[in-house]
Each structure stands twice: as structure tokens, then as C-alpha cells.
Ligand code: SF4
């Protein structure tokens with residue numbers, strides 16, 4: 165994040181707005197990944213599951229998303245799902261109109277279908293993030309029909325960001341992080357690789373969840389591999405944050421700076437994109453760690469995180485005044 169981005173974001177927070185917006189643009193996804201938080205019953209915080217939420221299609225979806233952007237005026241938009249490629253026609257119409265507003269977009273997909281040929285020309289305003297969970301045997305078992313074979317065909321000519329969520333199962337394999345990096349380092353259509361760690365809900369159990377020893381191991385592996393794999397695009401500071409995640413949503417700069425809205429374009433997902441009751445002490449979200457690392461930097465000898473938290477409190481008052489509450 166550049167200095168002027170921080171200042172712009174700070175201005176948004178002080179005016180009671182959140183600089184980052186994430187929209188679950190559709191409730192539909194052809195995959196059924198184990199450990200997917202989007203379809204957990206607790207995700208939306210009520211009695212409704214994402215699959216049963218009403219969503220939009222066609223021009224109505226395009227116009228409603230643009231109206232939301234004009235209301236919330238974010239600096240950055242994440243388009244997630246479900247899988248946004250289910251609505252690729254609408255996304256193709258939306259992108260130029262979002263860029264006209266000066267808003268950069270990150271689109272997160274499983275790449276189950278071919279990515280449009282013109283998308284690489286939209287960089288750097290458009291960043292395509294493809295979720296890939298480990299090497300082929302494990303990934304294909306978890307994420308069929310978005311298999312390795314299909315992804316490699318569908319990303320030809322693109323410059324994707326590969327995003328891997330490390331699970332307990334992945335770490336059962338020998339040198340699996342390095343093997344994953346070595347594979348994607350050699351794929352010309354991938355420009356960088358990011359790793360998150362699986363984030364559970366409070367009290368959850370399951371094979372995806374890392375033990376404290378596995379978390380420590382994943383961090384030491386990422387630190388060890390950084391110098392050897394140019395596509396591993398994570399700073400040392402961000403990687404180290406995984407050992408000391410924010411202890412609550414109130415401490416999480418990412419949660420405090422991001423508004424996440426579900427497929428009915430109304431329901432707000434709280435306290436962060438995971439919804440429900442996530443276990444912050446085991447958070448493995450790369451965005452949360454990246455902003456936590458930024459928050460530990462100092463400005464006039466005060467941590468940026470403290471300034472952001474104080475600004476959020478000011479922003480809430482300003483938002484209340486604006487809405488007349
Ligand atoms: S692709 Fe994403 S939204 Fe779809 S089931 Fe998998 S994790 Fe969930």
C-alpha cells in the first residue's frame with residue numbers, strides 16, 4: 165500500500181466511511197469445497213444461508229452494484245461469491261464502469277471457466293485472484309470441477325494472483341509449501357503467489373484447522389522460502405503477523421476498514437468477511453495480516469494501528485451525524 169493510499173483511506177475512515185468494500189455478487193457456486201465459510205449457516209448471522217438468499221442477475225445486478233458503490237464510495241472493491249464467474253457477463257459490463265469511478269477491483273474466483281481475454285489489459289486496476297488449495301491431488305479432491313487441468317487451461321494469457329489457503333491436511337504432506345511454490349513459480353500465467361492459513365470459527369474442530377505447531381511451521385517455511393521464490397509476494401512483516409493475529413474484530417484493522425455485503429446487496433456480513441463468530445486468535449487471512457503489519461508501523465512515534473482505531477471512533481460519530489442519529 166502506498167503512502168497516498170493510506171492518506172486516502174484515513175480520510176474515508178474519518179468521514180465515517182469504510183475504504184474497502186467486498187461484495188458477494190452471487191449466491192451461486194458450482195463448487196462444494198470442504199471448509200467453505202460462505203455457505204456455513206452462521207455466515208450471514210441470521211436464519212438465512214447464502215444459498216437461500218435472493219440475489220440479482222443481468223442489468224438489475226449491474227445497476228444495483230453501481231448504486232451501492234455511489235452510496236458507499238469505497239477506494240477498493242473485492243468481488244467475491246459464490247463464484248463471480250457465474251455472473252461473468254454482468255462482471256464484464258460492470259468493470260469499466262467501476263474503473264470510471266477510480267475504484268480498483270480484486271476479483272476472487274476458482275477459475276472454473278475461461279477468464280475473459282481482455283482482462284489482462286485492465287491491470288493494474290483489476291487483480292484476478294484464483295483460489296488454489298494445495299497441489300493437484302489435494303486440490304482436485306477439494307475443488308472439483310475447478311481442477312488443476314481446468315484452471316491451467318482457463319488462465320492462459322492471464323496474469324493471475326494464486327491464493328492458497330494452507331490447511332492442516334496440506335501440511336501433512338512433506339515440503340508441500342515449497343512444492344506448491346515451485347509449481348506456480350514455473351507457470352507464466354501466474355504473476356504472484358499468496359498464502360493464507362485456514363481460519364476456523366470459535367469452538368470448531370476439523371482437519372483443516374492448523375495446530376499451533378503447524379502454524380509455527382508454516383510461518384518458518386514461508387520465511388525460509390521467500391528469498392528463493394520471486395513470486396512469493398508476502399513481506400516478512402506480513403508473514404510474521406500470523407504468529408500474533410489480532411485478538412478480536414475490534415483490534416483488526418482489516419475488519420474495521422472493510423464493509424462486506426452479501427448477494428442480496430443489503431445484508432452486511434459481520435464482523436468480517438468470514439461472518440459468524442470467527443476465532444481471531446487463529447486468524448490466517450492474508451489481508452488482515454497485511455494491514456496488521458501496516459498498523460505496527462510508526463507515524464510520529466505512534467503506531468498507525470492506534471491512529472486508525474482512534475480515527476474509526478471519530479468516523480462513527482461523523483457517520484451518526486451524517487445519518488442524523
Ligand atoms: S469456490 Fe469459494 S465460494 Fe465456492 S464452495 Fe469453494 S470456497 Fe465456497
Ligand code: SF4
Nearest residue numbers: 413416436442444447
Ligand atoms: S479478519 Fe481475522 S482477525 Fe480480523 S475479524 Fe476476521 S477473523 Fe478476526
